Ligand SMILES: Nc1ncnc2c1ncn2[C@@H]1O[C@H](COP(=O)(O)OP(=O)(O)OP(=O)(O)O)[C@@H](O)[C@H]1O
């Protein structure tokens with residue numbers, strides 16, 4: 001029968017190696033032995049075992065040194081240290097350095113079997129976690145590939161053709177048909193936007209943005225974001241007001257992505273607000289950061305939703321009727337802000353409104369004191 005597990009015992013005492021081999025060997029375990037640290041490390045390099053026992057007190061490389069070198073090679077390898085009476089404090093140190101457990105000498109066969117079983121179970125769980133992570137990663141990649149190849153391109157083609165067709169038929173369509181076409185466009189635009197969000201989360205490596213960072217004028221980001229959200233806000237009769245401190249220092253980043261963040265926040269503020277309740281954007285420098293805040297007096301967010309809002313697909317329980325979305329806007333925004341070395345947070349009270357605040361490090365040392373007239377209303 002092929003053994004299921006490989007154990008390695010590293011100890012300078014031959015009698016310990018022999019007795020451990022006798023107790024643990026046979027059945028589903030193969031036991032390898034090494035008489036010193038260097039030999040043990042060589043065995044690990046040749047064929048990584050599932051579980052390592054290492055004596056702390058050995059001539060040459062000590063058990064602690066062996067442990068450190070094992071962890072440097074493979075931080076997840078399960079290592080149990082064997083200690084003599086005199087080395088209990090080293091056992092504690094070994095645990096701090098990542099040993100799974102320790103076995104004081106002298107030990108009975110039953111104690112050895114028990115600790116080996118626990119070590120192997122831990123190894124199994126670690127391997128299972130790695131496999132699950134790998135599977136998740138593959139699903140993510142497959143999902144991104146499917147979405148982009150199977151959905152994004154044909155949907156983009158449908159969207160374009162629909163626009164061309166409705167423009168060509170402008171004079172021939174009845175009012176009712178035009179309304180239907182308008183609805184079709186909205187639904188397809190929403191779908192394209194949804195796919196764009198999914199791909200942003202699953203396929204785009206936001207870290208790569210860093211390669212093209214440049215000083216970005218915050219006022220330009222605010223202006224572009226407002227321009228993008230304004231049609232929707234106007235339709236809902238929600239005014240957007242901005243109040244930017246004069247001579248805001250630039251931040252180092254990617255203008256398009258920072259605008260995307262603000263569009264998400266402003267879009268939410270409008271989506272989760274009521275007619276005639278203005279949405280306010282404020283920006284000011286505070287030391288070496290620029291603080292951007294988007295405040296609304298809309299539905300607000302339940303306290304228990306606050307810790308999860310920035311996670312993928314998280315949606316709060318206070319959803320006004322017809323407020324669509326897939327819970328990705330804030331997750332994408334958080335990733336973008338963090339890649340800029342910044343942070344994003346929220347304060348909210350149900351029924352009273354929410355304020356989302358972004359802090360971004362300025363691109364250069366802060367400019368000299370702003371002029372005496374710091375506030376400008378747009
Ligand atoms: N200004 C706000 N007021 C009240 N609730 C908000 C506000 N902004 C976000 N939320 C809550 O946070 C949740 C997550 O927001 P997020 O922008 O990530 O997703 P979404 O708006 O639901 O969908 P989408 O992916 O289209 O942005 C929302 O579903 C909503 O419950």
Ligand SMILES: [Mg+2]
Pocket residue numbers: 264267268325328329330
């Ligand atoms: Mg949103």
